[in-house]
Amino acid sequence: MNSKSKKLLFLSVFFISIILISNVMSFSDQFINFEINVTNSEVGYELPSENTDYIAYLNKYYNPNLEENGYFLINSIEDYETDISFKTYQFKLELNKNSNDTIGIFNIFQYKDNSTYKTLYSYIFIQYSDVFIVNLTMFMTNELYVSEIMKLDDLFTFITLTFEVNIIDNKIYLRFFEKEHNIKTYYIINNEFKQSMFISNYVPILNLMTYSNTFLISQVHSFRLCYNSENTNSSSGFIDSFLDIIQSNNWEEEYQSWSYSSFSINSSQTRNQEYENFNITLDTLEVVSENRLYYYNTEFIDLSNWGNWGIFDWLRRGLIYVFNTIIFLAQGLMYLLTIAFNYLLVWTFSQIIVLIWNLVLVNLIFAVLFLIDWLWTSFLLLWDGVMIIFNYIMSLLPISAEAIGNIFELISLFLITAFSIIISALIWVISLGSIDFDVLLNSVIDFSFGIYTGIETAFNILIKFIPFMFLYIIFFINIILLLYLKIMYVKAKGFPKRAEELEKTLDSYMEIIRLAKSIVIFIRDLIPII
Amino acid sequence: MINYYFMTLAILNFFVLIWQLIFKKYSNKLMAIFLFILSELVIFLFIFRIIIIKWSMSESDFGLMYSVLNAYLMGAFLVLIGFGFKNKESKNRLLILVIVTIILITSASLIGVSITINLGILLVKEFVTNTGQGALFFTGNIVFFDSIIIASFLAEGEVK
Numbered sequence: 001m002n003s004k005s006k007k008l009l010f011l012s013v014f015f016i017s018i019i020l021i022s023n024v025m026s027f028s029d030q031f032i033n034f035e036i037n038v039t040n041s042e043v044g045y046e047l048p049s050e051n052t053d054y055i056a057y058l059n060k061y062y063n064p065n066l067e068e069n070g071y072f073l074i075n076s077i078e079d080y081e082t083d084i085s086f087k088t089y090q091f092k093l094e095l096n097k098n099s100n101d102t103i104g105i106f107n108i109f110q111y112k113d114n115s116t117y118k119t120l121y122s123y124i125f126i127q128y129s130d131v132f133i134v135n136l137t138m139f140m141t142n143e144l145y146v147s148e149i150m151k152l153d154d155l156f157t158f159i160t161l162t163f164e165v166n167i168i169d170n171k172i173y174l175r176f177f178e179k180e181h182n183i184k185t186y187y188i189i190n191n192e193f194k195q196s197m198f199i200s201n202y203v204p205i206l207n208l209m210t211y212s213n214t215f216l217i218s219q220v221h222s223f224r225l226c227y228n229s230e231n232t233n234s235s236s237g238f239i240d241s242f243l244d245i246i247q248s249n250n251w252e253e254e255y256q257s258w259s260y261s262s263f264s265i266n267s268s269q270t271r272n273q274e275y276e277n278f279n280i281t282l283d284t285l286e287v288v289s290e291n292r293l294y295y296y297n298t299e300f301i302d303l304s305n306w307g308n309w310g311i312f313d314w315l316r317r318g319l320i321y322v323f324n325t326i327i328f329l330a331q332g333l334m335y336l337l338t339i340a341f342n343y344l345l346v347w348t349f350s351q352i353i354v355l356i357w358n359l360v361l362v363n364l365i366f367a368v369l370f371l372i373d374w375l376w377t378s379f380l381l382l383w384d385g386v387m388i389i390f391n392y393i394m395s396l397l398p399i400s401a402e403a404i405g406n407i408f409e410l411i412s413l414f415l416i417t418a419f420s421i422i423i424s425a426l427i428w429v430i431s432l433g434s435i436d437f438d439v440l441l442n443s444v445i446d447f448s449f450g451i452y453t454g455i456e457t458a459f460n461i462l463i464k465f466i467p468f469m470f471l472y473i474i475f476f477i478n479i480i481l482l483l484y485l486k487i488m489y490v491k492a493k494g495f496p497k498r499a500e501e502l503e504k505t506l507d508s509y510m511e512i513i514r515l516a517k518s519i520v521i522f523i524r525d526l527i528p529i530i
Numbered sequence: 531m532i533n534y535y536f537m538t539l540a541i542l543n544f545f546v547l548i549w550q551l552i553f554k555k556y557s558n559k560l561m562a563i564f565l566f567i568l569s570e571l572v573i574f575l576f577i578f579r580i581i582i583i584k585w586s587m588s589e590s591d592f593g594l595m596y597s598v599l600n601a602y603l604m605g606a607f608l609v610l611i612g613f614g615f616k617n618k619e620s621k622n623r624l625l626i627l628v629i630v631t632i633i634l635i636t637s638a639s640l641i642g643v644s645i646t647i648n649l650g651i652l653l654v655k656e657f658v659t660n661t662g663q664g665a666l667f668f669t670g671n672i673v674f675f676d677s678i679i680i681a682s683f684l685a686e687g688e689v690k
Contacts, residue, residue: 461591468662472599475668475675479606482679486610486686495688505609 257293260339263346264290265354273366280369282362285354287346294338296331300324416452420444480509540573579648586644586658593640593660600657600664607668607675611682636660 267283301320309316424441483506490499547566551559575581636642642660649655654670656663668675 465592465595465662468596468665471662471665471669472603475603475665475672476606478672478676479603479610479679482676483610486679486683489683490686493686495686497689498686501689509606 256298257295258335259291259293260335260342262290262292262342263287263350265350271362271366273369280365282365284358284362287350287354294335296328296335298324298328300327412452416448417445420448423448476509476512480506483509536573536577540570540577543569543573582646582648584644584646586642586660593642596662596664597636597642597660600659603664603668607679610679612685 264287265285266288268286270281270283272281273279301323303317303320306316306320420441424437424444427440427444428435428437483502487499487502487506490502543566547562550562550566572581576583636659640660642658644656644658644663646656651674652671654663654667657667658664
């Protein structure tokens, strides 16, 4: 390859890499389904209207306790974050064939429809034998829902469910499928979405205003629910079992411990402050003493660990005793160090933080708020005063306030008429009074009004153009600076001919600036005083 | 949703590659394959609607001025990253013909061409030739353009 093709290759690779890097996420997320088999369309829920602003949420619901009467309870929203991308969600589920194991998958969408938040729940239940009937009334309070109950064959105990959200032809598709055993469920939600998914995929938060009607949606959290039919009280999911593992480590029974006193920071009482524009509640802090345990082990090395030494067994016992004593002493030392460090922390951090917060910071926050409130109210009062004075002055003037807005128009009209009168008078004098003055004046006024309207429209267009002109100038200056930098780079590399080329380019770019400068000088020279 | 026209183009492009490889249009076969991949990528950008080109029918005052400025800045940018036109008369004539045709079609910038690029890097995604949107496009994505210019430093070499 010659150097030219190398350059081309490099540039192309650079561009491709930029495109690829920027679209890795989107390519992985986007999925286009060529064949859609809609089995369950228009299930019987109301459709969102056209004026729908979609807001992205990721809701995680946890603590699915199963009560005795068989109701599901969703207690609290645990997490909340914005997410504006479509995703494919996969989760593995293990089913115990012998037990009466049921899995419930909940999917929650939230969106904003005509300034009211609405929620769409979809859920699936999977189990082996009996159909599990769920009371749906709790989900039906002003909310949309889709539900389906799946019944599995007895052949497999392990499934991987994939969940996909997609928009095709202005319709949302929710899809659950399981690849190995070909279990499929489709949901379709008819709607009139105005934008394609691809634009909404890339919308940064700053551009949300531009694409306010685009469809932004997020998933969706799923959980597993297992229960035993014999004992309904012991409902256990995978999170509960994890908690069981932690609780099963009963340190207090296995190890001996020394105790020491420590402190923790709690909130003691709340202070509430209300202003006209602010309402803030702050907690005051206090230090509470706690008793904590330091675990130690006297028999760190067990006798059985080192085997049997026969005749020298006394040596083994002695050595183990010595090692255990040394380790015990080390533990004691660490205990003392812990106490010391604990006291250090308490007397430096806790006391200082609590004191500073309770005495200084809380009062400072309230003081700042008070100051802002005072400034704001005083500003409003001042503004009222200014308006009163302004209205009083305006009432004294012979012309109305609306006329002030058109003052420039009035001035220009006055100037045009004055100009027309002077011109027509001159022509009348030159013609030695042979022309009718009124006819002449009317025609001159018409003529000058024609010129005036032309100038006015051009001026309006120019005023609209000014902000864009500044943007063009900014980008142009940026390009010139980078070109200058490039010339320096090329010279440093030792390519004189290329540098000459670039200098010519720079010269041509600077030509516009020279032109602008000459225009400015020309206008300046028109004014005789300067 | 899917543009079948571009899908057909993407398939036909493969036959073009085979034709190039057999009849040795390009001296370098690697280059032919590379250009094939590049063009396929561009076609798929259109298919997935990452790049959208359409007429912008909104008439604008001062449209000719805007399109001249947009074209000037785009040209300045392209020259700076090394896509300068060489001094060949036939090329220049062709270029002038294309420009005149475009001006005739757009009826002297009363109608513009809008290009939407849905890339994550770009803050302003729409570029319209005959409105001030061009200025917003250049200055809004100034970091993107500057980084390309600075990267093009590496491709600099001596001219023969």
